[in-house]
Amino acid sequence: MPPLYTKSKKVGEGTYAVVYLGHHTATQRPIAIKEIKAGQFKDGLDMSAIREMKYLQELRHLNIIELVDVFSSQEGDLNLVLEYLPADLEMLIKDRSILFSPGDIKSWLLMTLRGVHHCHRNHILHRDLKPNNLLLSPQGELKLADFGLARSLTSPNELLTHNVVTRWYRAPELLFESRHYTEAVDLWAVGVIFAELMLRVPYLPGRDDLDQIDVTFQALGTPTEENWSNVSSLPNYNDLKIYPEPTRSELRKRFIGATEAALDLMCGLLCLNPANRWDTERALLSGYFKESPDPTVPVDLPKLSKKE
Amino acid sequence: MVEIPTGPKGKLPQRLTQIKNKESTTSTTSLSTPNSRIRSPITPSVDISTVTNDTAQKTETPTNGNMASSSTEKQEAQITSTIQLSRPFLTRQQIKFARSKTIENPAIYNQRLLQLHQYLLKICHSFKFPMRVLEGSMYYYQRFYLHNKFEKTALINPLDVGITCLFIVSKNEDTIKKLRDLLILFNQTRGVTLSAEQFENYRKRILSIEFQILETIGFDFRTYHSEEFLIKYNKLLKVDKETSYISWLILCDTYQTDVSLKYPPHIIAICCIILNNKLSDSSLKLTTDYQRLRCEEKLVNECLQDILTHYVESFKITGLALKFPDYQIKFVHIKMEFNESKPQMMFHVDEKQKQQQHQDLEKDQFFQERDFTTGERRYMLENQKKRLYAEVDK
Numbered sequence: 035m036p037p038l039y040t041k042s043k044k045v046g047e048g049t050y051a052v053v054y055l056g057h058h059t060a061t062q063r064p065i066a067i068k069e070i071k072a073g074q075f076k077d078g079l080d081m082s083a084i085r086e087m088k089y090l091q092e093l094r095h096l097n098i099i100e101l102v103d104v105f106s107s108q109e110g111d112l113n114l115v116l117e118y119l120p121a122d123l124e125m126l127i128k129d130r131s132i133l134f135s136p137g138d139i140k141s142w143l144l145m146t147l148r149g150v151h152h153c154h155r156n157h158i159l160h161r162d163l164k165p166n167n168l169l170l171s172p173q174g175e176l177k178l179a180d181f182g183l184a185r186s187l188t189s190p191n192e193l194l195t196h197n198v199v200t201r202w203y204r205a206p207e208l209l210f211e212s213r214h215y216t217e218a219v220d221l222w223a224v225g226v227i228f229a230e231l232m233l234r235v236p237y238l239p240g241r242d243d244l245d246q247i248d249v250t251f252q253a254l255g256t257p258t259e260e261n262w263s264n265v266s267s268l269p270n271y272n273d274l275k276i277y278p279e280p281t282r283s284e285l286r287k288r289f290i291g292a293t294e295a296a297l298d299l300m301c302g303l304l305c306l307n308p309a310n311r312w313d314t315e316r317a318l319l320s321g322y323f324k325e326s327p328d329p330t331v332p333v334d335l336p337k338l339s340k341k342e
Numbered sequence: 343m344v345e346i347p348t349g350p351k352g353k354l355p356q357r358l359t360q361i362k363n364k365e366s367t368t369s370t371t372s373l374s375t376p377n378s379r380i381r382s383p384i385t386p387s388v389d390i391s392t393v394t395n396d397t398a399q400k401t402e403t404p405t406n407g408n409m410a411s412s413s414t415e416k417q418e419a420q421i422t423s424t425i426q427l428s429r430p431f432l433t434r435q436q437i438k439f440a441r442s443k444t445i446e447n448p449a450i451y452n453q454r455l456l457q458l459h460q461y462l463l464k465i466c467h468s469f470k471f472p473m474r475v476l477e478g479s480m481y482y483y484q485r486f487y488l489h490n491k492f493e494k495t496a497l498i499n500p501l502d503v504g505i506t507c508l509f510i511v512s513k514n515e516d517t518i519k520k521l522r523d524l525l526i527l528f529n530q531t532r533g534v535t536l537s538a539e540q541f542e543n544y545r546k547r548i549l550s551i552e553f554q555i556l557e558t559i560g561f562d563f564r565t566y567h568s569e570e571f572l573i574k575y576n577k578l579l580k581v582d583k584e585t586s587y588i589s590w591l592i593l594c595d596t597y598q599t600d601v602s603l604k605y606p607p608h609i610i611a612i613c614c615i616i617l618n619n620k621l622s623d624s625s626l627k628l629t630t631d632y633q634r635l636r637c638e639e640k641l642v643n644e645c646l647q648d649i650l651t652h653y654v655e656s657f658k659i660t661g662l663a664l665k666f667p668d669y670q671i672k673f674v675h676i677k678m679e680f681n682e683s684k685p686q687m688m689f690h691v692d693e694k695q696k697q698q699q700h701q702d703l704e705k706d707q708f709f710q711e712r713d714f715t716t717g718e719r720r721y722m723l724e725n726q727k728k729r730l731y732a733e734v735d736k
């Protein structure tokens with residue numbers, strides 16, 4: 035009998051793993067084999083690897099990367115077998131030769147929200163959403179990946195670390211170093227990704243943590259007690275420049291071609307106060323997804339022009 | 343193309359895991375490999391006839407043209423591959439059976455367990471870990487000794503297994519501390535001093551134990567928090583804070599037992615509340631609420647019996663005894679009353695059934711001795727059962 039998986043070339047390397055391309059022999063389905071670097075760390079198996087296994091073993095959804103297998107090899111290495119997804123949304127955004135139609139953007143956003151909705155339904159926060167972690171299958175399907183920072187929300191009293199989410203996609207409550215946050219941090223990130231898809235450049239590119247605060251509130255207004263009660267008691271709420279919230283016409287100017295429904299959704303996702311921010315259900319049922327054009331079917335979405 | 347990394351040349355383990363199941367036949371095939379490090383192809387597939395229960399042990403034939411053809415020095419070797427489904431909860435009989443194979447002296451095992459519980463409790467207090475970290479550690483520890491030999495011959499100190507369990511749980515529960523700091527505190531707690539060099543070796547040993555524990559629990563990181571249910575149920579049943587404190591003490595004492603191996607967390611939680619209710623002679627109408635709380639009565643009764651037995655037999659070492667030293671007699675009464683009122687739950691198994699159960703367990707590969715050093719070991723949650731059988735049936 036042929037081997038179950040074959041492993042060929044190395045395709046990448048992260049902090050705690052080396053990733054190889056392989057194939058499931060019976061079906062010739064391509065797979066990614068993530069070999070966890072063992073014995074290299076002071077503190078044993080990396081927490082990211084634990085989180086990735088823990089959450090992906092249980093989540094099954096078209097828009098979430100599938101963990102196909104977990105095995106330890108003869109040599110004692112731990113291997114995670116994942117579906118092989120050779121492209122990500124960041125590559126597409128950066129590929130200047132590709133034009134995005136409004137239907138394309140809608141389709142990617144829809145698939146992202148569906149994946150996030152599935153996580154949240156299972157009380158799991160992703161906590162690291164960004165274009166680079168939204169992987170694309172050759173058939174055009176978008177899938178959330180990299181659950182190394184994910185965690186389940188159990189009791190509301192638990193303290194959480196605010197040091198999550200890549201800087202540009204970090205929600206205001208995280209910028210203020212709140213230790214009690216919710217699913218809303220993921221929706222903020224989706225909002226920033228939505229803006230980036232329309233602009234084709236990062237929307238809130240802070241140079242460092244301090245600059246991020248400035249960039250964020252310059253674009254979206256500084257939160258105050260009026261629109262977010264008790265915000266001023268958050269740990270890092272101090273020395274803020276007060277910027278006004280952008281007017282609708284300013285937003286229209288920045289996001290040329292965005293429909294009113296698209297702006298409504300974006301503003302809902304980028305609502306400063308997490309308590310009023312839209313959740314996945316509200317976002318998925320919003321007018322944006324009901325108006326034309328229809329979201330592009332995945333197979334017809336733009337693909338990378340040049341082979342990586 | 344398949345890439346073959348160069349590794350040290352050596353002999354492949356010649357070990358074969360035979361399927362001990364009568365109905366199944368094992369076909370062993372020898373293979374030629376160029377190299378002791380079979381890295382690619384990763385998991386050669388299998389030829390197997392039958393799988394019993396949750397472990398499929400397979401003898402494989404990695405026929406691989408690439409490897410064979412590129413080899414200069416061939417060796418006859420056989421590789422085994424096992425698939426382990428994780429089973430989070432086991433029955434009393436299953437636990438008893440598993441322990442009969444790993445533990446020679448239950449008295450010493452129990453003594454160690456309680457000692458470990460004391461140490462870990464102290465560490466959890468010092469680091470302000472939530473109680474679920476202790477709960478999870480005791481769960482992993484006890485699972486470990488269902489599948490690994492406990493006695494000295496095993497060469498691993500059970501206390502080291504215990505502290506490593508705590509280390510894994512603290513990662514899994516997002517309360518991670520540096521392993522170094524954890525070990526320093528652990529050594530302080532039990533009065534052990536190590537030189538810098540010894541400490542470094544100790545740290546390394548812990549890391550190798552970590553991997554063995556992870557394999558034993560099948561990389562199943564799902565967590566079960568009975569405390570959450572306790573709080574919710576107490577609220578739902580409108581038990582006042584002061585009264586509910588006793589149910590919390592009882593819950594903490596359950597971490598000295600193996601109930602978390604047998605019952606899901608909500609069952610354990612409701613049992614603590616029922617016992618509290620009985621102790622305080624208040625008459626909450628609890629029994630009628632099982633349905634609403636989704637607690638299966640049979641499981642509740644079994645679990646109650648286990649906890650009662652613990653209090654009757656080991657009252658002095660429980661946390662409750664520290665606060666309420668005179669409660670032992672109450673437990674004796676509750677237990678007597680309980681045994682009289684619930685005769686239907688004493689599972690009447692006749693001899694024939696018993697024998698059948700034992701035979702089933704003997705066949706169950708989940709309880710066969712595990713080897714974490716040879717072959718490839720694949721891990722799946724039990725929700726993958728269908729996939730496993732589909733794969734193996736081929």
Ligand SMILES: Nc1ncnc2c1ncn2[C@@H]1O[C@H](COP(=O)(O)OP(=O)(O)OP(=O)(O)O)[C@@H](O)[C@H]1O
Nearest residue numbers: 045046047048049050051053066116117118119120
């Ligand atoms: N499922 C996959 N399919 C195809 N390529 C993948 C897949 N997963 C990872 N890769 C590739 O391997 C690289 C390393 O991935 P990995 O997830 O280990 O690290 P990372 O998330 O990029 O970085 P870090 O570990 O620092 O967070 C990725 O950059 C990507 O190129």
